[in-house]
Amino acid sequence: MPPTVPSPPLEPAGRRVAPPVVNAVAPQVRSGGVRARLARHPEWFTVALIVAMCAIVGAINPRFFQFATLFDLLHSATTVSLFALGTLVVLASGGIDVSFTAIAALTMYTITKFVFAWWPDAPFALILVAGAAGGVLLGLVNGVLVHRLKAPSLIVTIGTLYLYRGFLLTFVGTTFFMNIPHSMDGFGRMPLFFYRTVDGLRAVLPVSVLALVIAAVLTWWLLNRTMMGRGVYAMGGSLAIAERLGYNLRAIHLFVFGYTGMLAGIAGILHVSNNRLANPFDLVGSELDVIAAVILGGARITGGTGTVVGTLLGVALVTLINNVLILVGVPSTWQKVIIGAFILVAGTLQTWQRRNA
Amino acid sequence: MNQAVPADPFLQVVGIHKRFTGVHALRGVTLSFGRGQIYHLLGENGCGKSTLIKIISGAQPPDEGELIVEGTRHARLGALDALAAGIETVYQDLSLLPNLSVAENVALTGELAAHAGRLARTFDRRALARSAARALEAVGLPGDAAFQATLVEQLPLATRQLVAIARAIASEAKLVIMDEPTTSLTQKEVDNLIAVLTNLRAQGVTVLFVSHKLDECYAIGGEVIVLRDGQTVAQGPIGDFTKAQISELMTGRRLSNERYREGAPGDEIVLDARGLARAGQFADVSFTLAAGEILGITGLLDSGRNELARALAGVAPAQAGELRLDGRPVTIETPADATRHRIGYVPEDRLNEGLFLDKPIRDNVITAMIPALRTRFGRIDRARADRLARDIVRDLQIATPDVERPVQSLSGGNQQRVLIGRWLAIEPRVLILHGPTVGVDVGSKDIIYRIMQRLAKAGIAMILISDDLPELLQNCDRILLMKKGRIASSYRADQLHEADLYRALLSEAA
Numbered sequence: 001m002p003p004t005v006p007s008p009p010l011e012p013a014g015r016r017v018a019p020p021v022v023n024a025v026a027p028q029v030r031s032g033g034v035r036a037r038l039a040r041h042p043e044w045f046t047v048a049l050i051v052a053m054c055a056i057v058g059a060i061n062p063r064f065f066q067f068a069t070l071f072d073l074l075h076s077a078t079t080v081s082l083f084a085l086g087t088l089v090v091l092a093s094g095g096i097d098v099s100f101t102a103i104a105a106l107t108m109y110t111i112t113k114f115v116f117a118w119w120p121d122a123p124f125a126l127i128l129v130a131g132a133a134g135g136v137l138l139g140l141v142n143g144v145l146v147h148r149l150k151a152p153s154l155i156v157t158i159g160t161l162y163l164y165r166g167f168l169l170t171f172v173g174t175t176f177f178m179n180i181p182h183s184m185d186g187f188g189r190m191p192l193f194f195y196r197t198v199d200g201l202r203a204v205l206p207v208s209v210l211a212l213v214i215a216a217v218l219t220w221w222l223l224n225r226t227m228m229g230r231g232v233y234a235m236g237g238s239l240a241i242a243e244r245l246g247y248n249l250r251a252i253h254l255f256v257f258g259y260t261g262m263l264a265g266i267a268g269i270l271h272v273s274n275n276r277l278a279n280p281f282d283l284v285g286s287e288l289d290v291i292a293a294v295i296l297g298g299a300r301i302t303g304g305t306g307t308v309v310g311t312l313l314g315v316a317l318v319t320l321i322n323n324v325l326i327l328v329g330v331p332s333t334w335q336k337v338i339i340g341a342f343i344l345v346a347g348t349l350q351t352w353q354r355r356n357a
Numbered sequence: 358m359n360q361a362v363p364a365d366p367f368l369q370v371v372g373i374h375k376r377f378t379g380v381h382a383l384r385g386v387t388l389s390f391g392r393g394q395i396y397h398l399l400g401e402n403g404c405g406k407s408t409l410i411k412i413i414s415g416a417q418p419p420d421e422g423e424l425i426v427e428g429t430r431h432a433r434l435g436a437l438d439a440l441a442a443g444i445e446t447v448y449q450d451l452s453l454l455p456n457l458s459v460a461e462n463v464a465l466t467g468e469l470a471a472h473a474g475r476l477a478r479t480f481d482r483r484a485l486a487r488s489a490a491r492a493l494e495a496v497g498l499p500g501d502a503a504f505q506a507t508l509v510e511q512l513p514l515a516t517r518q519l520v521a522i523a524r525a526i527a528s529e530a531k532l533v534i535m536d537e538p539t540t541s542l543t544q545k546e547v548d549n550l551i552a553v554l555t556n557l558r559a560q561g562v563t564v565l566f567v568s569h570k571l572d573e574c575y576a577i578g579g580e581v582i583v584l585r586d587g588q589t590v591a592q593g594p595i596g597d598f599t600k601a602q603i604s605e606l607m608t609g610r611r612l613s614n615e616r617y618r619e620g621a622p623g624d625e626i627v628l629d630a631r632g633l634a635r636a637g638q639f640a641d642v643s644f645t646l647a648a649g650e651i652l653g654i655t656g657l658l659d660s661g662r663n664e665l666a667r668a669l670a671g672v673a674p675a676q677a678g679e680l681r682l683d684g685r686p687v688t689i690e691t692p693a694d695a696t697r698h699r700i701g702y703v704p705e706d707r708l709n710e711g712l713f714l715d716k717p718i719r720d721n722v723i724t725a726m727i728p729a730l731r732t733r734f735g736r737i738d739r740a741r742a743d744r745l746a747r748d749i750v751r752d753l754q755i756a757t758p759d760v761e762r763p764v765q766s767l768s769g770g771n772q773q774r775v776l777i778g779r780w781l782a783i784e785p786r787v788l789i790l791h792g793p794t795v796g797v798d799v800g801s802k803d804i805i806y807r808i809m810q811r812l813a814k815a816g817i818a819m820i821l822i823s824d825d826l827p828e829l830l831q832n833c834d835r836i837l838l839m840k841k842g843r844i845a846s847s848y849r850a851d852q853l854h855e856a857d858l859y860r861a862l863l864s865e866a867a
Contacts, residue, residue, distance in 0.1 A: 228476040230457075230465055237454035244416065244452055245466050246437040246474050255476075304456035 042298035042350060043310035049296075049342065050317050053324075060328045067195065068203035069324070074212070075205075075274070077319040079104075079283075081212045081312065082267035083290040084297075085219045086260030088311045091294060092223065093256045094236035094303030095153035098291075099142060100264040101283040102164035107134035108268030110172050112278040115181045124183040124273075131269035132262045138164060139261015140254055147253040161284070168280055176279035180272055188273035208270045215263060220308040228255055236304035292339060293318040296346050317342070365428065367392045367531055367563055368413070368444070373422035375408050375587075382408045384587040385422070390532060393561040395554070395579030397568060397595060401607050401798035405587040406567055410534055413565075414446040415439030440470035443531035447538065451521040455510035459520055460489040462509055467528035492527035493520075496553045515546040522553060533557065534565045537796065539573055543658045551577055569798060571600050583607055608800040616851065617806040617831050620814045622650030626684075627818040628787050630669075633678035638664035639842040642678070646787065651809065651819045653829040653850065656839035657862065663705065665839070666791045666822045670702030671695040672710075682786065696725055701780025703773070705792035705822075711776045712764050719746035719760040721775050726782045749778035754804055770794075770801020777808065788812065789820045794828060806832055826855050826862075838862065 058064045083100055090097040111130050115122045142160055146153045193205040223229035231252045234242040243249055272278045297314025299306025321335050321342075368390040375383040383405045390396060400406045411417040413424065418433035425431070426442045434442070446452075453462050464485040472478065490500030496519045498504065509517060518538060525533045533554075539547045554564050554577070568574060574581065574595055581598060583591040583606045591598070591606050598606075628646040633639065639661035646652050656662040668675040671689040680687055682698055689695050695702060704710035713721055723730060723742045730738050730745075746760040753774040757767060764775055773793055780788055790809070794802045809832055813819055823829055829836050833850040838861055846861065 225479050225482075226476070227465075227469065227472075227478055227480055230461060230480075231476050233457060234454050234465075237456040241450070241452045241454060244436060244448075245454075246440055246469050248474055248476060251476055304454075 042346075043307065043313050045346060045349060046296055046298065046310065046313040046317055050313065050320060053317070053320055057320075057324050057328050064324060064327055066197065066203075068197050068201070071203050071205045073316070073319050073323060074209050076323060077315055078206075078208050078212045078274070079267045079271045080286075080290060080293065080319065081315050082215055082263045082270070083286075084293050084311050084315045085215050085308065086263040087290050087294045088297075088299060088306050088308065089219065089223065089232060089256055090153070090260050091291075091299045091301065091303060092236050092306045093232045093252060094239060095146065095256065096291070096301070097142065097153060097157045097257065097260050098287045099138075099157040099161040099164060100260055100290075101285070101287050102161045102168070103135050103138045103261050103264040104268030104271065105280060105283045106138065106164045106168045106172070106268075107131050107265040108272045108283075109168060109278050109280045110134070111269065112177060112180055112184070112272050113173060115184075116177065116179065120181050122181060122183060124187045127181070127184060128266060128269050131265040133265070135261040135263070135265020135268070136258045137261070139257040139259070139264070142261065143254040143257030146257065147250050153257075161287075165284055172280070174280055176277060176281070178277060180276055180278055184269070184273040185276055188276055206274065208274055211266065211270055215266075216308055216312060222259070223308065228252070232256060233304055238304075289318060289339075292343055296342060300350065366390055367427060369425040370409075370413065371423050371425065373409070373412060373419045373424075375405075375412065375417070375420050382587050383412075383419070386584070386587070386589055387422075388582060388589065388592070390563050390565065392531070392563055393558055394563050395558055395577060396563070396565045397574045397577070397579060397581045398565060398584065399568070399571075399574070399581060399603060399607055400584035401800050404584045404607070404798075406584055407536075408587075409584070410446065410536060410565075410567065413439070413532075414444055414534060416446075437470055437474045440466065440528060441473070443529055444534070445525035445528055445530035445532070446534040446536070447518070447521045447525065448536050449538075451517055453509045453517055453521055453524075456508065458506050458508055459493070459512070460486055460505035462520055463492050463524045463527045464489040466524055470528060488527050489523075492523040495526050495556075496520075496523045497549070498523065515542055515549070518542070518546075518550065519553065522550075522557070526557070530562060532563045532565065534567070536567045537569065538566070539568065539570060547573065569796065571603060575600075604799050607798070608803075615831070617810050618651065618834065618850070619810055620649055622834050623648040623816065627682065629681040629684075631679045631681075633665070633668065633675040633680070635664060635668055635673065635676050637842075639668070639839070641843055642839075644837060644844065644847075646818045646820065648816045648818050649813050650835075651813050651821055651833045653833035653836035654820060654822045654839060655824055655826070655829055655836060655858075655862065656845075657824075659841070660839040661842035662822050662839045663791070664842075666702070666705075666789055666820075669695070669789055669820070670700065670704075672702070672704075696783065699783055699785045700787045700789065701725070701783065701785040702789045703776045703780065703791060703793055705795060707772060707776055712772060714765040715763050717761045718750065718755070718757060718764055718767070718775055719743060721764050722746045722749050722760070722778050722782055725779050729783075745782055746778075749781060752781070753778050753808055768798075768801070770797040770805065773797055773801070773805060774808070777805070781812070785817055787818045787820070789822070791822045792824070793821070794823075794825060802828075826858050830855055830858070 086100055087097065108131065111127060111134065115127060142157055145156045145160070149156065187207065190207045191204045192207040192209060194202055197203050223232060231242070231247045234245070234247050235249060235252050239249065268283070271283065293314040294306065294311050295301060295314070296317055297306070297310035297312070299310065318339060321338055325335055325338070326332060366389045370386060370388045373383050373386045386409060398406055408417070412419050415434035415436040415438055423430050423432055424434055431438070467488070468480055468485065486505060489505055493500040493504070498516070498519050509520060512520065522533070538550060542550065558564055566574065566577065579595060580593060581591070581595040581603065582589060583603065585607060625648045626645050627648050631643045633642040642665060644652065654662050654665065664673065667673045669689070671692045671694050674690045680689060687698050689698065689700070719742060723745060727737065730742055732738050743760065750757060750760055755767070755771050755774050755778070757771070764772055767775065793805055797805065809819065821829065821833060830850055830853060836848045836850050836853065836858070837844050838846045838848070848858065
């Protein structure tokens, strides 16, 4: 007969176990080695590229080294950074999302149109929250589909990319607005900081840069300090093992795609207010640029790795290539060539390090 | 320990039934696991061992029956319930996340189970590091920050295994299930593992071993549980059974411990290797192989035996030396070269290097001879392929209703036979078998040995690379012992005792 009274606990928490007498099998942990360290921190490669590029561009065109350039770069990097942080989270979880641009386009255009038609005086905070909520909703659709269908997330999000975009162009509209709601316009013009350059121009650091900072800190905190974040990496390491260890894959899938959707929704709203224009044909098509930036930042396309710092560096590198090569007279068509070459080099280095590490 | 260990069992498994489509995998298994005991779960592939473990560890629900954990009845356990109850399973893949640090692998699972799997919370990193350090030191690993921060993918296999055990300790496990833990370890690492587990047991932790290696079970001691056809056929202290009795209980038939080797090698030299070398792996390897001969090659993991096998098969070719096949010099640079010269290679890691698991048995059998099956228009002669596959399935006694089934539906022993069958299809001159019975049960071993002897009789020259000494002694004509990349000595198998060979094998340090 099985006992009906639960037995007393064997021992309270914190069981002390005396170390066994074992043969020395302690591993030789490979330390030192430039290559080993580079394998663990691939973002140094990105740092090197950024420094080299700034040095070269600065040497040719000394005007590069001024705050105005930095402000411009930050301005144009904001939207991409938000996308990239979301992509980082998806890649870390072992998935991939290409629908975020469609999510951004759908939310930004729908909300702008709606607000303009019904409530032109809506406060910006509310618009931003609506954008985030819309993004979460569309992202959750991705999450549910990926989890339920057990399909590769690339396939699912290619599907939703077309779905969201088709929905936008068919049912919401295809004309673009030059007039956007006042509060969005106001936010776009609001400076966080400005000064007059030697040429007498006003160099403005837009307040939307704060979104980049907040999103970066939040993403870092979520990934590194919460169980959810560890779960994201666990799932990216191995889906089957993570499940066996008791990680709730459904929750992680929903979080990952919901969070990416949220960042995309916010990015969409910021995009409209920064450009003072709501164009339904914008954004979609830049997915690969974003993914490329995250990969250049050291995340593996196969999942389970990637850092916020690396991602931001990757974005910085791509933004530099896209914006400053012009300053030294490199034709804009060459930007793609250079990005492609960098990705090939970075990818080769990554596999090469993995094989030899 | 002056702690009184409660007399009631930690876990009782009562009347468990489990059915899969068409298969009654477990038929009323009832077992009781006491505290601080070591159990060995033995049985042939397909006897229900894995199913039983999955049910205990919460990966699958039973159809009937119940699990009683420390007096609490459960109709089924979820993965988290099992972990929270202190049941930890170390699967063969170790369930470690390669991209996370040692500390995270060790301590996060317990943290997760302790909070019912809730993810929306932060965690105390210092407490985590402390708990990881304690657990790592308990298994003899360093607990310092540098080791804790190392990524698991950078560790050698034996260390990973200890990390997996450390995780069980950190999660306050009361029952640790280990699924074939010693398969890829060296003898020294196995000894170390046994020391760690014995220590764990002294702390009141129950250990359940699943293994094919009977010798190790005797070395560890404890109770043995034998499953056959989904039922318990024996349970008791392992010392009460002889090896022959256990084998008989597992298979239901008597297996001989005698030499399988019947024939004798022919006179004609088929393969003649002279001074083969590959930088850092092996050097100056020379031997001859006659038609119908079975040549054993053994050595420790770092002896170069695995690398030699892969070189002969063209996977990682030799960089120096000469290889003659039937008196003519041949170069083998790629696996395709080997196939063209009719040298077959059955790799050790059949799952990753040998088989297309989700493809039908037929496709797996014919891969080596696709050129010969091509019709005039470049298509594959389906009917001939089917016929050939069916012949081989019958010939090698592969247990399957038809050749359309995917290879992964077969047990380990049958998968191995599919791989051997692939090479029979090209009528090989030389067949290299690399650990052909790793992870294969005794019944299947018997069949594989008989097949090997039959092939030798038919004149195929064979090289058997293995660390299973009885296997070498039972099947080979000669045995080459490799040390540090060189052939250290050569023995005639019929005059050799296992103990002598074992001593020679371990005298490597000298």
